[in-house]
Amino acid sequence: MSLLxxxxxxxxxxxxxxxxxxxxxxxxxxxxxxxxxLLIFTLGDALGGDDTSTPLYRYPALLTLQLWTALPLLASLLFVALWSVSRTDVLGFGAWLGGLSGYDLLGARQDTWTGHYLSTWLLCGLMIGMLGTITAHELIHRTWDPLSLLIGRWLLAFSFDCAFAIEHVYGHHRYVATHLDPATAPRGRSVYRHILLSTLHGNRSAWQIERQRLARQGWQVFGWHNRLLRGYLMSLLLVGLAYLISGWPGALLFIASGLCGKALLEIVNYMEHYGLLRDPHQPVQPRHSWNSNKRLSSWAMFNLTRHSHHHAQGELPYTALQPMRDAPLMLSGYLSTLLVTLLPPLWHRLMAPRLLDWDRQQASATERQLAAEANARSGIAALRPASSRR
Structure with missing residues (x-):
């Protein structure tokens, strides 16, 4: 197999x-x-085509190591961001690295226009979502590997999303494409409403799942065995470290970046499942998730793009996921599609024909009935029967 x-x-x-x-x-x-x-991934996906290769990896440990290194990489990025907003040269970092590189880091920081700190926030939020959540998504599914689970939970702590490690694995994968799944957005819902509702309902679902687990084990809900409470404490610890590094500016930057990263996760959930429906009495199939095989998105996101196969067989590692060419397709690659969701009128206009095509070509008889009811409730004219638009 090629080293590539x-x-x-x-x-x-x-x-x-x-x-x-x-x-x-x-x-x-x-x-x-x-x-x-932004340009690398939007243009790269547009020009780079699809990656439908399915190689057999003989050294999976090397790929697992790539996942684990996301934690020190993300921690390093956040330290640099916190240093950039600090009033002091934290640990002499700027002087030390400036001496090694010959670049005046302290002078560059001093001359940074306030408006560029908006870019700092967006960049950190994007990286928390990408380096943190995407990697964590793969790791928390490895329930047989305590180290991967631990690293995954710490990565989620950067976006205040310890609930994801519980609700996603034990709730979302069970109820996807049904009204019981907080991450599946119904037809007609805007992405902004979904971010709020999915976050609230996802945390509530995670609490219920964890409470039931603790009850089965005979443990108290409010105790150290509660993974949700431990996760909240992990995020709180990171906020405290941000404050120690650069005071309130750093703490506020960390909180804002973490919330941005969490919002990105919910936007990705929105893209991956918007409007799709499943008969709850039937197993999850590839047709119940939107898929993408865009090359750059696949390479930079550990095949998260092959989401249809992931939901059909959630226990498989990302290297074993198949492209599922017959699965319903996203508009484009992940970042391109994400940007479109931020414009709800454009999103609904572009997605309406794809949903109608799914209703005709891929839905079961029961799901077509569910889809007809969902279309009527959606408030989107293009989804309603022609007779009702007059």
């Missing part, structure tokens, strides 16, 4: 390093770095 199939996933790490370099360079380079990442 191992190296291609290093695009993930290269993206994180590019973000770190932009933050270190300071000034307009922060905004340039953010813009470069």
């Amino acid at each position: 199939h191992y190296l291609k996933f290093l695009l993930f790490h290269a993206t994180g390093l590019l973000a770190i370099l932009a933050l270190l360079a300071g000034g307009a380079w922060i905004s340039y770095g953010l813009l470069a990442i």
Whole structure:
């Protein structure tokens, strides 16, 4: 097998390093770095075509190591971001690295225009969502591997989303594409409403799942065995560390970036499941999730794009996921599709024909009835029968 199939996933790490370099360079380079990442993935997916390769990996430990290194990479990025908003040279970091590189990091930080700190926030939020949540998603499914679970939970702590490790594995995968799943957005819902509702209902679902688990084990709900409470404490600890590094500016940047990362997760949930329906008495099939095989998105996101197969067989590692060419397709790659969701009128206009096509071509008889009812409730004219639009 070609070495490229191992190296291609290093695009993930290269993206994180590019973000770190932009933050270190300071000034307009922060905004340039953010813009470069957006352009690389939107244009790259548009021009790079699909990756439908399914190689057999003989050294899976190397790929697991790539996942684990996301934690130090993300921690390093956040340290640099916190240093960039600090009033002091934390641990002499700027002087030390400036001496090694010959670049005046302290001067660049001093000259950074306030507006570029908006780019710092967006870049950190994007990286928390990408380096943190995407990797954590893969790791928390490895319920047989305590180290992977621990690293995954710490990665989720950066986005205040310990509930995801519980609700996603034990709730979402069971109820996907039904009204019981907080992450599945019904037809007609905007992405902004979904971010709020999915977050609230997801945490409530995680609490219920954890409470039932603790009851089966004979443990108290409010105790150390509660994984949800431990997760909240992990996030609180990270906020405290951010405060120690750079005071309130750092703590506020960390909180804002973490919430941005959490919002990105819910937007991705929205893209992956919007409007799809499933007969709750039938097993999950590839047709119950939106799929994408865009090359750059697949390489930089550990095949998260092959979401249809992931939901059909959630226990499989990302290297074993198949492209599922007959599954319903997203508009494009992940970042391109994400940007479209932020414009609800455009999103609903583009998705309406795809939903109607799914209703005709892929839905079961029961699901077509569910879809007809969902279309009537959606408030979207293009989804209603022609007779009712007059």
